[in-house]
Amino acid sequence: xxxxSIKDIARIARVSHSTVSRAxxxxxxxxxxxxxxxxxxxxxxxxxxxxxxxxxxxSRTATIGVVVTSIADPFAAEVVLGIEDAANDHDYSVLLANxxxxxxxxxxxxxxxxxxxxxxxIVTSSRVGAxxxxxxxxxxxxxxxxxxxxxxxxxxxxxxxxxTGGLDATRHLVGLGHRRVAYIGDxxxxxxxxxxxxxxxxxxxxxxxxxxxxxxxxxxxxxxxxAPAMESLLSLPVPPTAVFCYNDMTALGAMSAISSRGLRVPxxxxxxxxxxxxxxxxxxxxxxxxRQPMRxxxxxxxxxxxxxxxxxxxEPNVKIPGQLIVRQSTCAPKEPA
Amino acid sequence: xxxxSIKDIARIARVSHSTVSRAxxxxxxxxxxxxxxxxxxxxxxxxxxxxxxxxxxxSRTATIGVVVTSIADPFAAEVVLGIEDAANDHDYSVLLANxxxxxxxxxxxxxxxxxxxxxxxIVTSSRVGAxxxxxxxxxxxxxxxxxxxxxxxxxxxxxxxxxTGGLDATRHLVGLGHRRVAYIGDxxxxxxxxxxxxxxxxxxxxxxxxxxxxxxxxxxxxxxxxAPAMESLLSLPVPPTAVFCYNDMTALGAMSAISSRGLRVPxxxxxxxxxxxxxxxxxxxxxxxxRQPMRxxxxxxxxxxxxxxxxxxxEPNVKIPGQLIVRQSTCAPKEPA
DNA sequence: TGCTCGTCTGCAAACGTGTGCAGCGCGGGC
DNA sequence: GCCCGCGCTGCACACGTTTGCAGACGAGCA
Numbered sequence: 001x002x003x004x005s006i007k008d009i010a011r012i013a014r015v016s017h018s019t020v021s022r023a024x025x026x027x028x029x030x031x032x033x034x035x036x037x038x039x040x041x042x043x044x045x046x047x048x049x050x051x052x053x054x055x056x057x058x059s060r061t062a063t064i065g066v067v068v069t070s071i072a073d074p075f076a077a078e079v080v081l082g083i084e085d086a087a088n089d090h091d092y093s094v095l096l097a098n099x100x101x102x103x104x105x106x107x108x109x110x111x112x113x114x115x116x117x118x119x120x121x122i123v124t125s126s127r128v129g130a131x132x133x134x135x136x137x138x139x140x141x142x143x144x145x146x147x148x149x150x151x152x153x154x155x156x157x158x159x160x161x162x163x164t165g166g167l168d169a170t171r172h173l174v175g176l177g178h179r180r181v182a183y184i185g186d187x188x189x190x191x192x193x194x195x196x197x198x199x200x201x202x203x204x205x206x207x208x209x210x211x212x213x214x215x216x217x218x219x220x221x222x223x224x225x226x227a228p229a230m231e232s233l234l235s236l237p238v239p240p241t242a243v244f245c246y247n248d249m250t251a252l253g254a255m256s257a258i259s260s261r262g263l264r265v266p267x268x269x270x271x272x273x274x275x276x277x278x279x280x281x282x283x284x285x286x287x288x289x290x291r292q293p294m295r296x297x298x299x300x301x302x303x304x305x306x307x308x309x310x311x312x313x314x315e316p317n318v319k320i321p322g323q324l325i326v327r328q329s330t331c332a333p334k335e336p337a
Numbered sequence: 338x339x340x341x342s343i344k345d346i347a348r349i350a351r352v353s354h355s356t357v358s359r360a361x362x363x364x365x366x367x368x369x370x371x372x373x374x375x376x377x378x379x380x381x382x383x384x385x386x387x388x389x390x391x392x393x394x395x396s397r398t399a400t401i402g403v404v405v406t407s408i409a410d411p412f413a414a415e416v417v418l419g420i421e422d423a424a425n426d427h428d429y430s431v432l433l434a435n436x437x438x439x440x441x442x443x444x445x446x447x448x449x450x451x452x453x454x455x456x457x458x459i460v461t462s463s464r465v466g467a468x469x470x471x472x473x474x475x476x477x478x479x480x481x482x483x484x485x486x487x488x489x490x491x492x493x494x495x496x497x498x499x500x501t502g503g504l505d506a507t508r509h510l511v512g513l514g515h516r517r518v519a520y521i522g523d524x525x526x527x528x529x530x531x532x533x534x535x536x537x538x539x540x541x542x543x544x545x546x547x548x549x550x551x552x553x554x555x556x557x558x559x560x561x562x563x564a565p566a567m568e569s570l571l572s573l574p575v576p577p578t579a580v581f582c583y584n585d586m587t588a589l590g591a592m593s594a595i596s597s598r599g600l601r602v603p604x605x606x607x608x609x610x611x612x613x614x615x616x617x618x619x620x621x622x623x624x625x626x627x628r629q630p631m632r633x634x635x636x637x638x639x640x641x642x643x644x645x646x647x648x649x650x651x652e653p654n655v656k657i658p659g660q661l662i663v664r665q666s667t668c669a670p671k672e673p674a
Numbered sequence: 675t676g677c678t679c680g681t682c683t684g685c686a687a688a689c690g691t692g693t694g695c696a697g698c699g700c701g702g703g704c
Numbered sequence: 705g706c707c708c709g710c711g712c713t714g715c716a717c718a719c720g721t722t723t724g725c726a727g728a729c730g731a732g733c734a
Contacts, residue, residue: 002396005689005691006690006691007690015713016714017690017691018693018713018714018716019712019713019714021690021692021693022692022713029711029713030712030713031713034713048451048452050689051452051453051454052389052393052398052453052454052690052691053393053689053692054690054692055691055719056387056389056390056393056689056691056719057690057691057693057718057719058691059339059719061389063432070418071417071418072411072414072418072615072632074409074411074414074615077408077409077411077414078409080408080433081409081435084408084434084435088445093449093453094432095430095431095433096403096417096421096432096433097425097431098418098425105425108425111385114385115386115387115388116388116389117388117389223618252619256621259621279619282589282593282616283619283620283621284593284620284621295409342720342721344720352683352684353683353684354684354720355683355685355686355722356682356683356684358723359722362722366682366683367682367683371682371683387719387720388721389719389720390719390721390722391720392689392721393688393689393690393720393721393722394720394721396689
């Protein structure tokens with residue numbers, strides 16, 4: 001038993017299929033009685049219009065494509081939640097694809113999105129941007145990049161304010177009295193790392209603290225990379241009393257390295273992260289960090305896309321402020337400076 | 338500039354559009370030269386067949402719908418990753434929707450999936466099953482439930498083996514020498530809770546340990562629910578020396594309650610979770626838990642769906658074994674029993 | 675030469691929907 | 705009585721693809 005089509009309803013209602021189409025879309029051309037009658041039949045039949053057929057003529061699919069490196073990444077998951085939520089409000093559906101940071105996979109994703117004629121695309125945290133540029137130019141599909149590493153001037157983007165975030169985090173530490181503040185970055189040297197580091201440096205400058213190159217090391221954005229980076233800082237002749245980490249995952253690694261040494265957070269060393277992932281609340285001690293309003297960012301990215309779809313011009317580069325969340329991984333230094 | 342259609346290529350290649358269609362799909366009816374020539378032109382033009390048009394005639398969309406309560410739930414995220422990964426292998430795309438556990442929202446999702454004519458559906462951890470039953474009967478869309486609370490006999494399902502998991506977790510504690518083992522369940526009384534609790538009881542019976550009702554409390558599946566549940570256990574005249582928790586989130590809450598009391602895990606109290614979320618490795622101490630192979634489960638659910646789509650009969654209820662992962666949140670009890 | 679057969683290609687219908695345009699009936703104004 | 709306008713509905717085409725069927729063409733054979 002196949003699904004009922006618009007023609008089936010037309011037959012039952014003894015009208016033409018065009019009348020059914022118009023009635024269901026609420027056209028003023030159709031009389032109220034007829035509309036009501038048709039609506040009722042459609043309801044009873046459990047009729048569902050075929051978006052495939054509709055989009056063939058309207059050339060819109062009410063679907064947007066979202067590509068993330070991995071949905072298992074809690075950051076991406078929160079963002080996607082925000083996107084899907086907002087999409088739902090606008091009667092859009094979302095096609096999800098993981099790129100796994102593999103270019104080959106990324107190509108497949110683009111192809112699939114093209115074939116399915118998505119109305120727009122949101123890309124989060126990707127390092128490659130060129131592929132999407134092609135897509136943009138060929139099919140005029142609007143694209144919004146979210147925390148992308150290489151925002152091109154041709155695409156719209158939503159980004160966290162990394163500089164101010166890094167500044168706030170470091171100033172928090174300095175304000176507590178720390179004078180030896182280190183930074184554990186991301187060794188892949190992406191833009192967000194550069195910017196957060198920029199905020200860190202500005203904070204040092206503002207406090208007239210010297211910048212010491214040996215206080216800068218690099219992890220890989222995950223706990224397993226943060227731990228050795230912290231180790232090397234602890235092995236310095238004069239170790240830092242506080243550390244600002246590129247992100248929460250790195251901070252988790254740093255904290256485990258600290259406790260492995262028999263030291264304690266925050267009494268011996270203060271630690272600040274970035275992101276405010278869910279785990280940050282439940283690490284021990286709970287982590288002081290810069291919150292990215294991930295869900296809101298997803299929502300904003302989608303709203304931007306909707307604007308673009310409506311043909312409206314839109315602010316090309318939205319910068320979202322982060323928020324410092326002070327928890328128990330930071331305190332004043334033991335030894336007064 | 339609209340996308341090139343099959344007719345555009347036909348015009349350029351000076352053949353009919355049917356020939357193009359056949360050439361691109363590799364039909365043996367078309368000569369090799371023609372096929373090669375057409376393929377080349379399609380390549381150069383950047384032609385992408387419209388799935389909408391194709392599915393109109395084939396009545397297949399190569400798309401499956403996935404509904405989760407919230408993609409921000411790390412369990413769901415891992416499962417979806419597995420699903421998407423497998424879907425990609427089979428050239429399927431996935432439409433993602435969050436239900437937020439709201440029935441109204443769930444209805445919308447079902448409607449959207451129907452309109453988009455998804456080929457199949459995977460539902461994870463939903464409490465409602467009836468809605469999907471309608472969908473199944475009306476449109477004959479195969480549905481696979483993953484860790485669903487009320488697996489109906491009409492639908493296929495993939496589930497973790499909760500009973501054996503609970504049994505293994507509790508036996509691990511008993512094996513370490515614990516005689517006073519508590520259970521913190523889920524107060525919503527879902528099936529997985531009942532089953533894990535069943536495993537817990539069996540383990541007690543096997544060890545000839547008495548079952549004490551006061552050693553069973555309930556959280557809400559999240560840290561904020563686990564903490565007070567643990568509190569009440571600690572307030573007992575004779576508190577337990579070990580606790581098996583419904584899931585990792587509950588265990589996190591329990592551990593924070595324990596350390597708030599000035600007690601230590603595992604020296605004073607051993608804690609076991611269930612799920613093996615990513616955080617379990619990085620809690621302090623790292624959590625002993627029963628791993629659910631979430632990614633594999635997602636993959637299996639998708640493979641089952643593909644089987645069903647192929648018309649093949651498939652094992653209706655797949656039960657996946659969990660695996661006990663011993664970390665540092667468990668050890669032998671301080672005071673010998 | 676005429677017929678058949680095989681290989682390749684084109685015609686046309688179909689899928690389900692939206693929409694410009696024509697047409698139908700009816701009431702009112704001249 | 706005729707014509708015009710208005711309110712409603714149907715016809716027919718378009719969207720881009722797949723596919724059954726017919727037909728063109730050349731080669732082989734009698």
